[in-house]
Amino acid sequence: MGRLIRLPVQLVMSLFAVIWTVKACTLALLILVPTKRWSGWVLRRIGGQFWSQTLLRVVTKGLEVVPPPGGIWHERAIYIANHTSQLDINAIFASIPHPVIFLSKASVRKVPFLGWANARVGTVFVERGQVESAVKAASDLRQRLDEGKVVFVFPEGTRSAAGELLPFKKGAFRLAVDAGVPIVPLWISGTREALPKGGFLIRRQSIRVKFGAPIEPGNMGVDALSAQAREALLSLSAT
Numbered sequence: 001m002g003r004l005i006r007l008p009v010q011l012v013m014s015l016f017a018v019i020w021t022v023k024a025c026t027l028a029l030l031i032l033v034p035t036k037r038w039s040g041w042v043l044r045r046i047g048g049q050f051w052s053q054t055l056l057r058v059v060t061k062g063l064e065v066v067p068p069p070g071g072i073w074h075e076r077a078i079y080i081a082n083h084t085s086q087l088d089i090n091a092i093f094a095s096i097p098h099p100v101i102f103l104s105k106a107s108v109r110k111v112p113f114l115g116w117a118n119a120r121v122g123t124v125f126v127e128r129g130q131v132e133s134a135v136k137a138a139s140d141l142r143q144r145l146d147e148g149k150v151v152f153v154f155p156e157g158t159r160s161a162a163g164e165l166l167p168f169k170k171g172a173f174r175l176a177v178d179a180g181v182p183i184v185p186l187w188i189s190g191t192r193e194a195l196p197k198g199g200f201l202i203r204r205q206s207i208r209v210k211f212g213a214p215i216e217p218g219n220m221g222v223d224a225l226s227a228q229a230r231e232a233l234l235s236l237s238a239t
Helices: 002-032 039-059 087-095 106-110 114-121 131-146 171-179 222-237
Strands: 062-066 078-081 100-105 124-126 150-153 183-189 206-211
Touching: 002 039, 002 114, 039 062, 039 087, 039 100, 039 114, 062 087, 078 087, 078 171, 078 222, 087 183, 087 206, 100 106, 100 114, 100 171, 106 114, 106 124, 124 131, 124 171, 131 150, 131 171, 150 171, 171 183, 171 222, 183 222
Parallel strands: 062 206, 078 150, 078 183, 100 124, 100 150
Antiparallel strands: 183 206
16 A cells, blocks of 8 residues: 555656656757857756756755865866766756766767757767777867866766676776866765666655765876776765
């Protein structure tokens, strides 16, 4: 009986999430069609506040954000996190007080509508294994940072169904080394319980995002930076 009572609530929350997402995306695209000049404002106000903060306030039990040490929100940086749920994107947009763009594989740019929308807001595209693409991605990254945007990467490359930290791809760390910008780790908890991989109904859960200290690449190579970032995420997960 209890399950029968809970199911309609989960269904209503899930339908709200879909409808609100469509509404937010439509509004963002209407603003971006004539010009890309407002892309930073769209990412922060529409993506962060209108879409993500409102959605999480309605469908979850609340979002707790633990700021980076010293309360310093780095702008010229690549942020990384664990990835277990579609709601991770909302948690990121709602937590970082800067316009956030994502690192994406180059094939996304060819997808009708989705590719155009991503390019419009400044998504950094990279073709895995191609040197020329990596060089261009590093250049695009610097440009986005100059525009006051931060780049976000899920280094696992996909959602973890069981919640464990999967092996890392190297793209984010190669870009950080090439561009000379720090990696800022953060750990997201609660989103997997709210909407696990393969799930469709949202459960009301508390969500927590904890930020760690930035990791400067310095003279580190890609592998060393990746290993240190992984250790930082695992350390955040334990606190």
